Amino acid sequence: MSTKTAFITGGTSGIGKATAELLHARGWRVMVTGVTHVGDADLPDGVRAVRADLASLSDIDAAAEQAREHLGSIGLLFLNAAAFRSGPFESTSEEDFDVVFDVNVKGSFFTLQRTLPLLGEGSSVVFTVGAGEGTGAAMMAAKNSLLPLMRSLALELAPRxxxxxxxxxxxxxxxxxxxxxxxxxxxxxxxxxxPLGRVGTTTDVAEAVAYLASDAAGYVTGEDLVVSGGMGVHPRTA
Known part of the structure; x- marks a missing residue:
């Protein structure tokens, strides 16, 4: 990949921030979005942080324009922003349902659509799909809908x-x-x-994203890279 530029949504904390820090340390130019902690995210010098609520198309449009001005082109689009609403199915409100779908699904869909002119041959798009488990039916539905979306887009964008x-x-x-x-x-x-006996770190996931964005993954598309320490492979035995 020739252009080492990254646009990361949900990049002011957690996995998104760790990915921004990792890529910046490796010489990438990075821009992140966030809704909270934008002004005090303690990001490395040179990483631009902008406020954008991905439930708002006007915010997405403004962030895409800032990416065009600051980065010029995008080598990695990391669609990591998420809205979490936990709780049992029977008490999930329409508002909670709309929030998780507006940010996790609609927000990711239109962020890619609006930034697509900045992505060229060799660019990489990565969705954060996991982390829905145990957070409620609406969150699970929103997160799991991203996998078929990702695979459909992998087919549609492969010719580019x-x-x-x-x-x-x-x-x-x-x-x-x-x-x-x-x-x-x-x-x-x-x-x-x-199975690996520990909680994962945000850097564990950031390294996986960096791999998917790299030339080493040049023949990898339409795949879901699970970073879970072996969860779901088999139950751990004493």
Whole structure:
């Protein structure tokens, strides 16, 4: 890939921030979006952060224009922004349902559409698809709808030389768990049940995204790279 530029949505914390830091350290020019912590994200110098709510098409349009001005072209589009609403099915409100679909699905769809003119041959698009487990039926539905979307786009954009993949994190130590009210001890206990015996780090996922964006993954498209420490492969035995 000739253009080392990255546009990362949801890049002011968690996995998105870790990916921005990793790529910046490797010489990429990076721009991120976020809704919170945009002004105090403590990102490396040179990483531009802009406020954009991906539920808003006008915000998406403005962010795409800033990407054009700041980056010129996009080598990696990392569609990582997410809205989380947990809770049981029977108490999920229409508002909660709309929020998770507006950000996770509609927001990703139109961010790619609006930035597509900036992606050329050799560019890579990566969706964050995992991390829906245990967060409620609406969140699961929104996240799982991204996989068929990703595969459809991989076929549609292949003639342009644009690869489209997904990364599915397992149990990763991100701020989302504290926002859901999970204590650090509970998260650590959950990680102990993972075959590799630990909770994943945001850097674990960032490295996977960096791989999918690299020339080393030049023949990889339409795939979901699971970064879970072996969750779902088999139950851990004592």
């Amino acid at each position: 030389g644009i690869r489209v993949n997904a990364v599915s994190p397992g149990v990763i130590d991100t701020p989302v768990y504290s926002r859901m009210g999970m204590a650090p001890e509970a998260l650590a206990a959950w990680g102990a049940e993972v």
